[in-house]
Amino acid sequence: MQHPLKKIAGALAIAAVALSTTTAMARTFRSADVHAKDFPTNMAVKFMGDELSKASGGKDSIKVFGDSALGSEKDTVEQVKIGALDMVRVNTAAFHGIVPESMIPSLPFLFRDIEHFRKTIYGPQGDKILAAFDKAGFIGLALYESGARSIYAHKAIRSVADTKGMKIRVQPSDLWVSLISAMGASATPMPFAEVYTGLKTGLLDAAENNYPSYDEAKHFESAPVYSETLHVMGPEVLVFSKKIWDTLTPEQQSAIRKAAKASVPYYTTLWEAKEKEARAAVVKGGAKIIPAAEIDRKSFVDVERPVWDKFANTPELKALVQDIVNAK
Numbered sequence: 001m002q003h004p005l006k007k008i009a010g011a012l013a014i015a016a017v018a019l020s021t022t023t024a025m026a027r028t029f030r031s032a033d034v035h036a037k038d039f040p041t042n043m044a045v046k047f048m049g050d051e052l053s054k055a056s057g058g059k060d061s062i063k064v065f066g067d068s069a070l071g072s073e074k075d076t077v078e079q080v081k082i083g084a085l086d087m088v089r090v091n092t093a094a095f096h097g098i099v100p101e102s103m104i105p106s107l108p109f110l111f112r113d114i115e116h117f118r119k120t121i122y123g124p125q126g127d128k129i130l131a132a133f134d135k136a137g138f139i140g141l142a143l144y145e146s147g148a149r150s151i152y153a154h155k156a157i158r159s160v161a162d163t164k165g166m167k168i169r170v171q172p173s174d175l176w177v178s179l180i181s182a183m184g185a186s187a188t189p190m191p192f193a194e195v196y197t198g199l200k201t202g203l204l205d206a207a208e209n210n211y212p213s214y215d216e217a218k219h220f221e222s223a224p225v226y227s228e229t230l231h232v233m234g235p236e237v238l239v240f241s242k243k244i245w246d247t248l249t250p251e252q253q254s255a256i257r258k259a260a261k262a263s264v265p266y267y268t269t270l271w272e273a274k275e276k277e278a279r280a281a282v283v284k285g286g287a288k289i290i291p292a293a294e295i296d297r298k299s300f301v302d303v304e305r306p307v308w309d310k311f312a313n314t315p316e317l318k319a320l321v322q323d324i325v326n327a328k
């Protein structure tokens with residue numbers, strides 16, 4: 001017969017295991033963003049939080065901090081790296097110096113159109129890019145489209161010659177500096193939250209972004225001509241701190257991954273509507289649009305091709321570029 005104490009110890013051990021697998025500590029994950037609360041990126045992370053909350057019976061949730069409240073993209077990426085912050089949604093540009101694969105979708109004129117982008121970035125090539133965040137200490141959860149970026153200034157830009165000598169704000173990234181320098185312009189790296197003042201004070205002649213950011217940050221007030229150069233379609237990325245991830249149960253980890261995946265189609269619908277709405281809003285606010293049909297795209301493509309070779313500079317990165325280019 002089993003000793004009564006042994007029996008109790010056995011029961012306790014079983015109870016402890018049950019406790020550790022079913023009662024992971026309830027968590028509210030904090031996620032940072034530079035955009036306002038109602039911007040599609042934040043709405044997507046909020047949606048993800050609701051999904052996660054449902055999946056965990058109300059235990060796990062996400063709180064979004066928008067408007068650069070926790071700092072610039074660079075600052076918040078650093079906080080996530082050391083485990084001081086759980087999550088962050090940034091443009092892939094914020095990872096160019098940390099995850100080489102994140103540079104690839106920012107290569108100028110890489111995607112033929114949005115269908116080409118979706119097929120690859122929401123497909124196997126995007127999965128490869130997300131997986132690459134792991135070795136840098138991040139869990140890549142989702143990539144979200146960001147439309148195409150175009151240059152805005154006081155004057156129209158119709159060919160690359162028009163950008164000569166202009167001071168153009170870029171996201172802090174070597175690729176971005178090279179890309180704008182290749183146009184013959186002078187690249188000024190600066191966090192997103194400072195661009196409004198930079199344009200207003202004349203420190204900058206121009207900046208570049210998609211319609212929703214151009215509208216949200218009111219950049220059209222001082223740079224009212226938006227020329228559809230459509231030079232980069234680099235996506236947004238949502239990452240989780242690997243330091244914190246490793247403290248979670250496998251159940252929590254898979255619920256987070258699942259909720260992040262579910263947020264992508266939700267985001268895409270919001271984004272499509274937002275692009276149209278923002279384009280109309282800037283026109284209403286006084287902006288003038290130079291449509292893509294009036295831009296000498298070839299003049300830009302010709303100067304930008306060397307940027308591909310400079311940054312896609314390993315056999316693996318070159319293969320990834322080729323894989324995207326070849327996707328039909």
Ligand code: GTR
Binds near residue numbers: 073093146171210236
């Ligand atoms: C936006 C992007 C932001 C930020 C910003 C910028 O399109 O959503 O994450 O990267 O551009 O230019 O700094």
